[in-house]
Amino acid sequence: MSERFATVALDVPLPRVFDYRLPGMQQVAVGQRVIVPFGRQVLSGVVLALGETAPDVATVRDVLDVPADMPALPDDVLDLCRFCADYYAYPLGAVLAAALPGAFRQPKPWPGHEDAGAYVAPDPAALLATLSPRAARQRALAELLAQPRRVETIRAVAGDAMRWLRDWIAAGWVVRTAAPTLDAEVAPAASPALNAGQQAAVDAVAAPQGFQPWLLYGITGSGKTEVYLRAIEAVRRRGRQALVLVPEINLTPQLESRFRARFPQEHIVSLHSGLADGERVRHWLDAAEGRAGIVLGTRLAVFAPLPRLGLVVVDEEHDASYRQAEGFRYSARDAAIYRARLRDVPVLLGSATPSLESWKNARDGRYRLLRLTERAVSGARPPAVELVPTQRQRLTDGFSDTVLGALRDTLASGGQALVFVNRRGYAPVLSCQECGWMSSCRHCSARLVLHLTERRLRCHHCGHEERVPPACPDCGNHDLKPVGHGTQRVEAVLETLFPDANLLRIDRDSTRRKGALGEMLRRVHAGEADLLVGTQMLAKGHDFPGLALVVVLNADGGLFSADFRAEERLFAQLLQVAGRAGRADRAGRVLVQTHYPDHPFYAALLAGDYAAFADGQLQERRALALPPYAAWAVLRAEARQLQLALAFLRETKALLAGSAVHVADPVPAALARKAGWERAHVVLSASGRAPLQAALRFLAQHLAEAPPRGVRWALDVDPQEF
Numbered sequence: 167m168s169e170r171f172a173t174v175a176l177d178v179p180l181p182r183v184f185d186y187r188l189p190g191m192q193q194v195a196v197g198q199r200v201i202v203p204f205g206r207q208v209l210s211g212v213v214l215a216l217g218e219t220a221p222d223v224a225t226v227r228d229v230l231d232v233p234a235d236m237p238a239l240p241d242d243v244l245d246l247c248r249f250c251a252d253y254y255a256y257p258l259g260a261v262l263a264a265a266l267p268g269a270f271r272q273p274k275p276w277p278g279h280e281d282a283g284a285y286v287a288p289d290p291a292a293l294l295a296t297l298s299p300r301a302a303r304q305r306a307l308a309e310l311l312a313q314p315r316r317v318e319t320i321r322a323v324a325g326d327a328m329r330w331l332r333d334w335i336a337a338g339w340v341v342r343t344a345a346p347t348l349d350a351e352v353a354p355a356a357s358p359a360l361n362a363g364q365q366a367a368v369d370a371v372a373a374p375q376g377f378q379p380w381l382l383y384g385i386t387g388s389g390k391t392e393v394y395l396r397a398i399e400a401v402r403r404r405g406r407q408a409l410v411l412v413p414e415i416n417l418t419p420q421l422e423s424r425f426r427a428r429f430p431q432e433h434i435v436s437l438h439s440g441l442a443d444g445e446r447v448r449h450w451l452d453a454a455e456g457r458a459g460i461v462l463g464t465r466l467a468v469f470a471p472l473p474r475l476g477l478v479v480v481d482e483e484h485d486a487s488y489r490q491a492e493g494f495r496y497s498a499r500d501a502a503i504y505r506a507r508l509r510d511v512p513v514l515l516g517s518a519t520p521s522l523e524s525w526k527n528a529r530d531g532r533y534r535l536l537r538l539t540e541r542a543v544s545g546a547r548p549p550a551v552e553l554v555p556t557q558r559q560r561l562t563d564g565f566s567d568t569v570l571g572a573l574r575d576t577l578a579s580g581g582q583a584l585v586f587v588n589r590r591g592y593a594p595v596l597s598c599q600e601c602g603w604m605s606s607c608r609h610c611s612a613r614l615v616l617h618l619t620e621r622r623l624r625c626h627h628c629g630h631e632e633r634v635p636p637a638c639p640d641c642g643n644h645d646l647k648p649v650g651h652g653t654q655r656v657e658a659v660l661e662t663l664f665p666d667a668n669l670l671r672i673d674r675d676s677t678r679r680k681g682a683l684g685e686m687l688r689r690v691h692a693g694e695a696d697l698l699v700g701t702q703m704l705a706k707g708h709d710f711p712g713l714a715l716v717v718v719l720n721a722d723g724g725l726f727s728a729d730f731r732a733e734e735r736l737f738a739q740l741l742q743v744a745g746r747a748g749r750a751d752r753a754g755r756v757l758v759q760t761h762y763p764d765h766p767f768y769a770a771l772l773a774g775d776y777a778a779f780a781d782g783q784l785q786e787r788r789a790l791a792l793p794p795y796a797a798w799a800v801l802r803a804e805a806r807q808l809q810l811a812l813a814f815l816r817e818t819k820a821l822l823a824g825s826a827v828h829v830a831d832p833v834p835a836a837l838a839r840k841a842g843w844e845r846a847h848v849v850l851s852a853s854g855r856a857p858l859q860a861a862l863r864f865l866a867q868h869l870a871e872a873p874p875r876g877v878r879w880a881l882d883v884d885p886q887e888f
């Protein structure tokens with residue numbers, strides 16, 4: 167018999183693949199996971215190709231195991247990973263590893279394999295005929311398996327039930343199958359009659375069609391989620407699966423329960439990094455083996471195998487969370503679009519503030535634009551945004567009199583109010599009034615944030631912590647003052663100003679404990695909190711029907727950033743926060759305190775016209791040849807000495823001299839020092855994708871083969887931050 171070989175992708179930092187011999191009779195398919203020796207290690211990898219020969223037959227080593235825990239990855243997932251490896255100039259093995267649940271990256275079979283999914287006997291009568299008439303328990307199990315059963319049910323039959331099951335599977339009497347249907351008694355939650363805009367959107371997206379990106383641009387509360395639900399319903403009626411991506415599933419439990427209420431008969435699974443290992447694998451298998459009709463997940467879900475995929479939805483498509491910021495830096499939104507193209511299915515991107523990339527695609531006719539211009543609940547109006555100029559006002563602990571008055575009125579009339587602060591902690595920095603000393607991190611070029619309740623100074627970049635010093639470390643002055651306002655300080659201020667209010671602070675610190683956020687949101691909904699202080703965590707996707715007033719304490723920071731995306735982000739953030747107000751029958755009011763009321767940015771915000779703002783931004787970007795009018799990548803470097811990082815970047819720049827890519831001069835990063843590493847980067851830009859891709863491929867190969875000494879590097883394609 168001829169020998170067989172497998173080309174395997176491994177999660178190692180090398181842009182190449184590896185060959186192994188397949189010993190014995192092992193049945194192996196492309197896309198399957200295999201366990202192989204690599205140097206002195208044992209690794210899990212994915213088979214990319216099978217062949218009769220290998221380039222180095224004499225030296226190739228044997229595959230050690232082919233675990234049956236994971237079905238082979240289908241072609242579209244492999245193709246998506248190949249595309250990402252190429253586009254983001256990242257090793258394919260590492261991309262594949264990122265695409266798989268952790269348990270399938272381990273070089274050993276997943277022990278919980280048989281607990282996932284369900285089992286059924288296609289011909290129970292024939293199975294029964296093989297059993298002794300006296301084997302009552304076995305017969306009971308065989309009869310039970312006439313319907314698909316989960317492992318919990320099977321185990322309950324007898325202590326030996328799993329052993330019998332394994333025998334029957336081996337003999338072919340029983341197969342793994344779709345999950346048993348869910349509780350069919352529950353009636354689906356009523357769905358509202360769609361308004362004309364929603365109906366048009368649903369008709370467009372739900373009609374049978376091939377690949378087509380749709381951009382659903384609808385103000386907050388305009389009923390975008392309702393459009394997703396209806397489109398999914400149509401897709402499910404055709405027996406196809408829907409993949410729904412959300413920015414942060416922990417922040418959107420409401421969405422999940424809304425889906426479950428609407429589709430009680432559906433097997434809906436979530437996929438996100440907050441799941442326990444076993445749970446994540448089970449959900450992944452439910453998706454991959456076609457049991458789950460709807461998969462709701464964060465960015466990593468874009469790689470889940472879905473044999474009957476019919477629709478991809480990307481909610482809040484502009485959200486920065488779709489971008490992985492470390493390691494394999496990819497955009498799940500862009501990957502979702504590519505996935506839909508591979509599968510020839512429609513993809514629905516929804517947002518009240520679409521990214522300029524998507525907006526341009528819609529303007530250019532590559533995406534089709536769907537608009538929802540009014541709030542869906544009849545009578546509900548978008549909130550009125552007002553500026554509160556603070557240049558000449560006396561502020562009480564950061565609050566203008568206008569804002570304090572509005573808070574008082576809102577609370578007096580029984581409404582809820584939300585104060586939005588964009589930093590957590592007590593104050594962004596502790597400072598000495600005598601000598602100008604400021605608390606700063608010894609590992610980063612960043613300030614230490616004062617967390618007063620814990621009496622700690624904390625670096626939000628590297629996690630470094632220290633005690634609050636009793637006196638100024640430089641001059642000994644005892645009068646150290648917090649500067650600026652974080653959520654904790656605002657909370658403390660409001661506590662003294664409104665002692666009777668039920669105050670709730672919602673930020674990353676107050677919701678660290680598992681389940682804490684859910685409990686807080688429940689209290690908000692139950693009306694047990696009337697004054698909320700929160701970061702952008704509160705701005706995303708949550709529906710607060712009682713919210714009558716939103717206060718933005720200080721938004722100006724984003725106006726003078728060196729980052730060309732800062733205004734786009736600020737606009738999105740403020741519209742999202744503002745969108746929380748007046749969702750039901752109350753007209754909401756939004757007050758934005760600013761030192762720069764005449765800045766053109768605020769004129770656009772007051773007009774509440776994102777389309778006009780986006781068109782204006784695109785004009786600027788075009789004039790300056792910035793993305794999306796140019797293709798950008800960043801080569802990042804970190805070293806113990808800045809000179810080393812800069813020298814490396816200069817050498818690399820020289821390598822690209824004469825190519826069609828423009829390479830800017832190396833510059834220190836905005837956060838020039840992080841966790842003891844000096845950081846710098848160069849921007850690579852080109853008028854088109856192709857020349858940039860060519861340069862990136864060359865660089866990735868070159869740097870992997872000749873790694874620089876003492877320098878950590880990374881390529882960041884379509885960089886979002888600088």
Ligand code: ADP
Nearest residue numbers: 358359360361386387388389390391392542543
């Ligand atoms: P978005 O996702 O655009 O923020 P949602 O889909 O959450 O908007 O809808 C906002 C609110 O309006 C929800 O409470 C939803 O139940 C309700 N809603 C949506 N569509 C309709 C409709 N056609 N008629 C009445 N209420 C609707």
Ligand code: ZN
Nearest residue numbers: 598601638641
């Ligand atoms: Zn001092």
Ligand code: ZN
Nearest residue numbers: 607610625628
């Ligand atoms: Zn630090």
